[in-house]
Every structure is written in structure tokens, then in C-alpha cells.
Amino acid sequence: MTGSTSTRFTRVLGAATLLGTLWLFLFGLFLSPDDIIQRRGVRIMYVHVPSVWLAYLAFVVTGIASVAYLWNKTRSLVWDRIAGASAEIGILFMAVTLVTGSLWGRLSWGKYWVWDARLTSTALMFVTYVGYLAVRNLGGTHQQRAKRSALVAIFAVIEIPLVHFSVERWNTLHQEESVAKGKLQDMMLFSLFSGIVTFTLLYVWLLIHRQRVLAMQDALDDRELDRALIERRAEADAAAQPATTSAGV
Amino acid sequence: MSTARVALAIAAKDLRIERRSRVMLNQVLPFSGVVMVLFAFALDKANLLSRVAPGLIWMATLFSLLVMVQRSFAVETDDRAFDALAVAGLSPTGLFLGKSLALAVQLLVLDVVLVLLAVVLYETKIHGGGRLALAAVTIVAAVSVLAGIGTLYGGLAAGSKGRDTLLPLLLLPMAAPVVIGATRSMEAAFATGGIAMREGWAWAGLLVALGVLTTVGGALGFSALIEE
Numbered sequence: 001m002t003g004s005t006s007t008r009f010t011r012v013l014g015a016a017t018l019l020g021t022l023w024l025f026l027f028g029l030f031l032s033p034d035d036i037i038q039r040r041g042v043r044i045m046y047v048h049v050p051s052v053w054l055a056y057l058a059f060v061v062t063g064i065a066s067v068a069y070l071w072n073k074t075r076s077l078v079w080d081r082i083a084g085a086s087a088e089i090g091i092l093f094m095a096v097t098l099v100t101g102s103l104w105g106r107l108s109w110g111k112y113w114v115w116d117a118r119l120t121s122t123a124l125m126f127v128t129y130v131g132y133l134a135v136r137n138l139g140g141t142h143q144q145r146a147k148r149s150a151l152v153a154i155f156a157v158i159e160i161p162l163v164h165f166s167v168e169r170w171n172t173l174h175q176e177e178s179v180a181k182g183k184l185q186d187m188m189l190f191s192l193f194s195g196i197v198t199f200t201l202l203y204v205w206l207l208i209h210r211q212r213v214l215a216m217q218d219a220l221d222d223r224e225l226d227r228a229l230i231e232r233r234a235e236a237d238a239a240a241q242p243a244t245t246s247a248g249v
Numbered sequence: 250m251s252t253a254r255v256a257l258a259i260a261a262k263d264l265r266i267e268r269r270s271r272v273m274l275n276q277v278l279p280f281s282g283v284v285m286v287l288f289a290f291a292l293d294k295a296n297l298l299s300r301v302a303p304g305l306i307w308m309a310t311l312f313s314l315l316v317m318v319q320r321s322f323a324v325e326t327d328d329r330a331f332d333a334l335a336v337a338g339l340s341p342t343g344l345f346l347g348k349s350l351a352l353a354v355q356l357l358v359l360d361v362v363l364v365l366l367a368v369v370l371y372e373t374k375i376h377g378g379g380r381l382a383l384a385a386v387t388i389v390a391a392v393s394v395l396a397g398i399g400t401l402y403g404g405l406a407a408g409s410k411g412r413d414t415l416l417p418l419l420l421l422p423m424a425a426p427v428v429i430g431a432t433r434s435m436e437a438a439f440a441t442g443g444i445a446m447r448e449g450w451a452w453a454g455l456l457v458a459l460g461v462l463t464t465v466g467g468a469l470g471f472s473a474l475i476e477e
Contacts, residue, residue: 070473124422131418138409148405151470152419155401158466159423162459166426169452170433 005212013205020198027191035188041107046191048100050199051093052122057203058090059129063157066150077218078211080146083153084136085210087129089203094126117168124163128156142218252343259334259347263321264354272320273355277313278362284309285366298371300442303435305371306363307391307428313359314395314424315417318403321352326407335475345400345471349464353396360388373439383449384438390456391431397463398423401470430456 006014028046035042065083069075101119102112113119136149250258267273288305292298298305325331334344364384367373375381402419406412430452436442437449 124425127418128422131415131422134411134415134418135405138406138411138415140409147473151401151405151474155423155466155470158462159426162426163422166429166455170429 005209010205010208013201017198017201017205020194020201024194024198027194032187032191041104042188044100044104046195048097048104049192050195051096051100053196054199054203055090055094055097058086058093061086062090062153066153069146069150075143075146077142077146080150081211081214084149085207085214087132087153088210089206091126091129091133094122094129098123098126117164120167121160121164125160128159132156250339252340252346255339255343256346256350259344260350263348263351266324267355277316277359280316281309281313281359281363282366284312285363285370289370299373302367302371302373303439303441304432306360306367306435307431309363310356310360310395311421311424311428314356314399315420317352317355318399318416319413321348322403322407331407341472341475342468345468349396349400349467352399353392356392356396357388360392375438376440379446380438380440383446383453384435386453387431387434387438387456390453390460391427393460394427394456394463395424397460397467401467404471404474426459427456
């Protein structure tokens with residue numbers, strides 16, 4: 001394995017992501033118009049919506065990779081590392097979603113948080129995947145880590161619709177406000193679309209790099225383990241040597 | 250040994266350990282009692298306690314569940330007893346069902362005590378056979394779900410460093426639908442919170458479905474977890 005996680009493809013992808021980010025800045029902050037009701041607050045949407053898209057995409061990939069790990073008889077750790085890398089990215093962007101969402105909520109509803117079904121299930125999902133990462137760090141062999149975390153990921157995927165459904169039913173009693181949904185102008189829609197494309201590129205770029213870093217970490221762990229084994233064997237041999245010599249004398 | 254016999258043997262073993270050690274009686278039940286009293290201190294408003302009693306019962310159940318799951322797997326990991334059970338070639342599904350069953354029986358006892366405490370401390374009332382039946386179905390269904398996810402995540406975290414802190418993080422988000430469903434259903438049974446009986450039964454139905462899902466999913470997951 002080389003010392004770098006980048007290849008020609010990731011460098012091109014990285015450059016495209018960078019360009020997309022500048023493009024999003026330009027359209028999101030300057031070229032797209034203010035909203036009639038939300039005014040400048042609408043610009044949060046260009047980060048918020050792509051973030052939530054990316055987070056869901058990442059968690060879906062984690063789920064699929066976890067099933068693929070358990071499904072394949074070879075128990076390939078590549079799937080496990082893709083699942084882990086994707087979950088890390090998902091958590092990061094779920095956090096961005098929650099922060100930008102509550103800021104937007106403060107501007108639009110006057111509150112940082114409402115007990116809306118979507119908000120509540122998003123927060124629970126965030127905590128669930130934080131737990132998933134904690135399971136990945138439990139220790140043990142790489143295969144133990146992979147198996148435990150794959151199970152947690154699959155249960156999380158099953159749990160998400162259940163949580164959403166129950167919170168939605170629960171909330172029908174408490175629903176107080178609804179967001180007036182105006183039609184988005186063309187320029188706003190274009191900026192939003194730019195954000196989604198850019199964030200998707202960013203996701204792929206991050207996933208490839210992070211997955212390779214995790215592979216390097218695993219390889220390093222294995223090498224350290226081998227080195228420790230060789231050292232212990234050498235110690236045992238050295239300890240046995242004088243004993244045999246003295247026994248011979 | 251068939252799966253059912255393994256399950257019954259494991260459940261009987263766990264309950265026998267419990268009967269001899271009396272951890273449930275001497276520690277978990279007093280703990281949940283203290284939690285119920287502390288809730289009364291925190292929510293010291295007229296009529297508020299009787300209104301929120303169903304939610305408090307399930308919160309106290311969850312707190313106690315964490316303690317009980319840790320206890321249930323501490324007895325297995327202390328002398329690597331669980332490894333011995335796995336190596337003995339016992340059916341993993343049987344192991345899962347047995348541990349869940351023992352946990353469910355203990356949770357059932359706990360919830361009956363908690364409901365009685367709510368009647369005494371929070372002036373909660375259950376009038377009529379229909380409401381009593383709803384409460385009973387809710388408790389049995391919710392307890393089976395909680396025992397299932399408790400056993401699965403308890404097994405997952407067992408024997409690892411930091412399991413005491415990891416377990417709540419894994420378990421509580423998964424328990425969210427149970428807390429919501431069981432609270433609404435018990436609100437109907439207690440006639441608080443303006444929930445109709447029909448809606449209460451719908452929530453109880455959801456809990457039963459969740460119970461089946463957790464038992465099947467947990468058994469499959471547990472098998473994958475301990476097969477080596």
C-alpha cells in the first residue's frame with residue numbers, strides 16, 4: 001500500500017468538488033434572490049438541504065455495505081470500511097443538518113427546535129449512528145468490529161422508518177405550526193441543485209479517502225500485532241536458550 | 250437440544266440466579282421506586298403527575314432496563330460463561346430467546362410494581378375491564394420489545410471495554426418507538442391525555458408488531474453475533 005490516499009481520479013474529483021463549492025458560494029450567497037417571506041434566511045437552505053441529502057445517502061450506503069459484508073461468505077473488510085467511512089461522513093453532515101436546521105427554524109418559526117416528526121427522528125438517527133461509531137471503536141479483531149457494527153447498522157436502518165412513523169403519529173396531537181411552502185424561483189432551484197451536486201461529489205471524495213485511511217489503519221494494526229508476536233517469540237526463545245545450555249552443562 | 254428447550258433452560262438458569270442473588274428485589278425495584286419518587290419532586294404541580302404518569306412509568310422502566318441488561322450479561326461474562334455456552338454448541342436463537350424471556354419476566358414484575366406505585370403515588374386510576382386489558386396487553390408487548398433489544402445490545406456490548414456507557418447510547422434511541430407507543434396506549438388505559446381507547450389499542454397493536462419484529466430480528470442478529 002502506498003503512503004497516500006489520493007489517485008488521479010480523486011485529485012480530479014477533489015478539484016471538481018472545490019469548483020462546485022465556489023460555484024455554490026457564488027450562487028447561494030450572491031446570485032440567487034432573497035425570498036419574499038424568509039428574505040436572506042432562505043440561503044441556509046442551500047447548505048441545509050444538500051447536507052440532509054448527503055447524510056441520508058451516507059446512511060443508506062452504510063446499510064448496504066453492512067448487508068454486503070454479512071452476505072458475502074468471504075467477510076471482506078472492504079465493505080466494513082466503506083460502511084464505517086460512510087457513517088462518519090453521514091454523522092458529520094447530520095450534525096450540519098441539525099445546526100443549519102435549527103438556525104433556519106429560529107429565523108422562520110422563531111424557535112430553534114419544534115417537536116416535528118422529521119426533526120425528532122433526525123435527532124434520534126444522529127444519536128443512533130453516534131452509537132454505531134462507538135461500537136466500531138469497541139476493540140477486538142477487525143472481523144469482530146465488522147460483524148458487530150454491521151448488525152447495529154442494519155438494526156438502525158430497520159429502526160429509522162419505525163421511529164419516523166411513531167413520532168409522526170405521536171406528533172399529530174401536538175402539531176402547532178406548518179411551514180408555508182411557496183414555490184421556489186428558478187434561480188433558487190438552480191442554486192439548490194448546485195448544492196446537491198457539489199455535496200454528492202464531496203461525499204464520494206471523502207468516502208474514497210476515508211475508506212483508504214481506514215484500510216491503512218487496519219494494515220498498521222496488523223503489522224504492529226505481527227511485530228509484537230515476533231518480539232514475544234524472540235523473548236521466549238532468548239529465555240529458553242540459557243536454560244537448555246545450563247541443562248546441557 | 251431443541252431451540253425451545255435451550256431457551257427454557259437458559260431462562261430458568263437466569264431466573265434461578267436472580268432468585269438466589271435477589272438483585273432484582275434488593276436493588277432494581279428499590280431503584281425504580283426512588284426514580285418514581287424523584288419524578289414527583291421534579292414535576293411538583295397539581296394534577297400534572299397523574300397526567301404524565303404513563304410516560305413516567307416507561308421512563309422508570311427504561312432506566313431499570315439498563316441496569317437489568319448489564320446485570321444479565323455481567324453474570325455471563327464474569328467467568329467467560331457465555332463463551333462456554335457458545336462453544337457447547339447450543340442454538341444461538343435458543344440463547345437469545347432464553348435470555349430475553351428471563352429479562353421479560355423480570356420486566357413484567359417491575360412494570361406491575363411501577364403501575365401499583367403510580368396508583369399510590371400519582372393517583373392514577375384504571376376503571377373497567379377493557380382498560381385493564383389494554384394496560385395488560387401494552388405491558389406484555391412493550392416488555393417483550395424491550396427485552397429483545399436489551400438482550401441483543403447487551404450481547405453486543407458484553408465483554409467489551411466501556412460497555413456500561415455504550416449500552417444506554419445504543420439502547421435508548423432504539424427504545425424511542427416503544428416509549429411513544431406504550432405511553433400513548435397507557436394514557437388510554439389510565440384515561441389521561443385525551444387518548445381514545447380505539448387509538449390506545451392501535452398503539453398496542455404497533456407494540457405487538459414491534460415485539461414480533463424484535464424477536465425475529467434479534468434471534469437472527471444474535472446468531473450472526475456469536476457464530477465464529
